[in-house]
Amino acid sequence: MAETLFSFDRKNYRDCQHLFRGERNQEYYCGDFWIEEGSVIDARAERRAVGPCSIILLRSATKQFFRRTRRHIRDDATDLSVLWFVKSGQLVFSDQCGNRTAGPGDFIITRSMSPFLIECQPDGDQPHEALHVTVPTHILRGFLAHDVASALFLPAERREVSIAQKILTSVFRDEDLLSEQSARTLVDAALIIVGHAIRAGETGTPARQTVADRRLAEVLRFIEVHLSDSNLSTSMVAKGCGISPRYLSFLLRLRGTSFSELVWEQRLEKARNWLSSSQPRDISISEIAYGVGFKSPAHFSRMFKRVFQMNPREFRTTAPDENVHQDYVRYTGEGGLLQ
Template identity: 65%
Template structure:
């Protein structure tokens, strides 16, 4: 449930500088914050919902607000936070070393605390200003937004991804306890991922034209991913499913610097490793995981897993007890196997 971060009116608005970071002075970062003097109505309210290290904040104001973050503030407080601003009513004007920007209702901005800036939160024609903003430690945001946003980022809210991100964040903010902590974090991560996708998509509105080979390779990789759990997956099956010859399939995979065998077994083992890490032994056995990722026997799965990761599946999972039986056979590294495997070979049996 959201909590009140601060609330100001005619009686206490001059105390805003000492109160805007919350009761324990832990939200946001240092700066100069003030409310326009002489406003007919002063009603400023900020509510906060914490999700891990991230805060979702809804701020509404019936007065113009001002904030300045200077180099002196940065020297005194090196907190590196990025703020995602979804402007809902009024305007958000920002000035920094790159110039001046004005965001209106429907626009999206990212600011960062390690670059000086001056901000005005202006009321609109209805006398109100409203933003939904999200404070994110910059090292976390970099996992979702790869682009340089050291001096801020401005976007019109035209991308569907941004609207979806705002919707998810609003739902998490408004939740009264029905969403568990893990689900709330998942939703916030999804919203941040959508923001990152929107930013990447606007970098180049005219993506490079794909060649026929590139498109065919995408089809091949998708077919393999869809059918990865099928133990009968083979070059012949992929070639037929994609409408190409086995020779052309081999050519396409060489464009990716891999072979059919390397690609399939690396993906199967990676999927199995992730499954072992995230599952409970009481819910699913190692044998079920082996069959689930396309191996024909748990023994072969155990041999290949240990060869690649240095521990057998039971050891990797931290289970006690005897290992599953492993058939003794001389098996060469999977990268050396031909693209097709005869039924009965060690690799598929």
């Protein structure tokens, strides 16, 4: 459940520098924070902690300012990134590269290790409101293609940003009905979506899919759906996708694989993961073999050992939590494995 991080009015706003990080200075990082004096002083931030991240909803009818200098960075080397989803009003970001202004729907990432100034500005009678997420930069790196040196902007038309904001807002508003693990999973999903949006923004509009691209996507989906069927074959896939077996082989060659290689790699990968995440008392090796599309446990055992250098029972006993041989050995056998 969200808790109040700070709440400022005319009575206490002069102490905002000492209060904006919360009671124990547990949020953000060192910097100069102040509120513009005016007829209305009303600024409030609510926080929901999710693991090492915090989702913070900031509302203010008064201009707020935050400045991070090199002196602050020397005194407090916390490397924290903040993802800003601007909902109303404006957010003005200034650094050595110039000024940028974000309006409703825009998205910004700021980073604490470069000097900057932020202004949170109401828009007339409309208060400034932003949902932002503080993320340790070493964690954020796992979701982005490259580091954000100082700041990064995405305009309002990026659909992924809107979806990520909705996910984070739902987690923020949750009244402890979600488990901590589920909340973390949702935050991770939002960060993954943001990463996709950033990559799409860098590469521009993706190239239009060709007919072959669309057909290949249909083929891969059909195989994934029917992977557990031991009768899965080229003729079955071709018929299900409305193409000829010859064209099916051509599409898979475009992907750099054959039908046999693709199907057996996927089946063995699913089996390996299933063995790693299950207990013998819950499901037997034979059930796993049939569940991923093998016609017999003996065939499954031979194939598994050929690829992972141990049989399924040995794997389950000695390395249930290890990712053994993730670079799968492709094996098609003489004449192929599927007829």
